[in-house]
Amino acid sequence: MSKTVRNADAASAGSSSATPLLQVRDLKMHFPIKEAAGLGRTRKVVQAVDGVSFDLQRGGSLGLVGESGCGKSTTGRMITRLLTPTAGQILFKGTDIAQLKERELRPFRRELQIVFQDPYSSLNPRQTVSNIISTPLRVHNLVKKGKELERVQELLERVGLNPEHHNRYPNEFSGGQRQRIGIARALAVEPEVIIADEPVSALDVSIQAQVMNLLEDLRRDLGIAFVFIAHDLGVVRHFCDQVAVMYLGKIVEQGPREQIYSAPQHPYTQALLSAAPDLGTIRGVPPKERIRLVGDVPSPIDPPSGCRFRTRCWKAEDICATQEPPLMTQAQSGPGHTAACHFAEPKIDLTAATA
Numbered sequence: 001m002s003k004t005v006r007n008a009d010a011a012s013a014g015s016s017s018a019t020p021l022l023q024v025r026d027l028k029m030h031f032p033i034k035e036a037a038g039l040g041r042t043r044k045v046v047q048a049v050d051g052v053s054f055d056l057q058r059g060g061s062l063g064l065v066g067e068s069g070c071g072k073s074t075t076g077r078m079i080t081r082l083l084t085p086t087a088g089q090i091l092f093k094g095t096d097i098a099q100l101k102e103r104e105l106r107p108f109r110r111e112l113q114i115v116f117q118d119p120y121s122s123l124n125p126r127q128t129v130s131n132i133i134s135t136p137l138r139v140h141n142l143v144k145k146g147k148e149l150e151r152v153q154e155l156l157e158r159v160g161l162n163p164e165h166h167n168r169y170p171n172e173f174s175g176g177q178r179q180r181i182g183i184a185r186a187l188a189v190e191p192e193v194i195i196a197d198e199p200v201s202a203l204d205v206s207i208q209a210q211v212m213n214l215l216e217d218l219r220r221d222l223g224i225a226f227v228f229i230a231h232d233l234g235v236v237r238h239f240c241d242q243v244a245v246m247y248l249g250k251i252v253e254q255g256p257r258e259q260i261y262s263a264p265q266h267p268y269t270q271a272l273l274s275a276a277p278d279l280g281t282i283r284g285v286p287p288k289e290r291i292r293l294v295g296d297v298p299s300p301i302d303p304p305s306g307c308r309f310r311t312r313c314w315k316a317e318d319i320c321a322t323q324e325p326p327l328m329t330q331a332q333s334g335p336g337h338t339a340a341c342h343f344a345e346p347k348i349d350l351t352a353a354t355a
């Protein structure tokens, strides 16, 4: 369908030596909040994202995984510059777009698209599907006068919708179909990167696989690179070649998919894997021996000192409260695998951590 079809295989071949398409460096988003304290008012910040770094290769796919509230959507919104970061760099093809003003951002907006979690609130209910999809085409001057409808129908067909339904309104479609419309809108401008923010979380289980298959087809056929946001490791297992696990605004473990799933180093990753029933079965872990996370995620306004995971970690020792563990290469499990834990180990013993 697209004029600039990129081949994912060609793009990823030799990608390890090529400059990554997207390089995120020490990205931070601190939201200021006002809070009454005693007689006066103090200014506090929500440390929603607090120093996130990762690379995305051309045609590659990175899974960004963590519990609700850990900063995944905020990260996605910064990369697509719906938010301006407090600090850090977002290098897209070598240009730092983190602080660019709207005019300079324009060409980059086209290249970096987002698909939102909620297909109900992300589409304007008063616009027809044709309007929704053709607006970005007009904004970016991507289609000749008189050819808009043809392009809209082509896009609808590409995402598995009936091209004859271009004049319908979002409320005439099911959740899965609406998410396809959101995907068509993102595809319209022929982006190089799509941030898919929990794109199937709001859908019925039976529909989730169909939408995942569509995204997989787009990745393969068009060579689009994906940052795929999810709250559990099960969803991204087949889709992503790299996985980054987030906890309270930071990445605690990152690496190639095989290493994250077969040799997780960080206790939080181990707990997330253990919580995914299908993955537990695959790895031969009986349900009763699974790690269960206890307690709530602490507030990002006042995160724990040292290691942010320490209030829920069964391995925590004194050092965890005083020293923040840096992301260290886990050479024993393979190249490109990093984890931030004072006691990261190459092997996990799930039975030692039974709740």
Ligand SMILES: Nc1ncnc2c1ncn2[C@@H]1O[C@H](COP(=O)(O)OP(=O)(O)O)[C@@H](O)[C@H]1O
Residues within 6 Å of the ligand: 031, 033, 046, 047, 048, 066, 067, 068, 069, 070, 071, 072, 073, 074, 075, 300
């Ligand atoms: N505009 C905002 N102002 C203040 N806090 C925010 C704002 N947006 C998000 N947050 C907070 O930042 C943290 C991360 O949110 P979010 O990125 O949506 O997490 P996730 O997508 O992982 O569930 C949460 O504690 C959330 O309440």
Ligand code: SF4
Residues within 6 Å of the ligand: 266, 267, 268, 307, 308, 309, 310, 311, 313, 314, 315, 316, 317, 320, 325, 340, 341, 342, 343, 344
């Ligand atoms: S540094 Fe300490 S608290 Fe943090 S994950 Fe490792 S053992 Fe647990």
Ligand SMILES: [Mg+2]
Residues within 6 Å of the ligand: 072, 073, 074
């Ligand atoms: Mg979110």
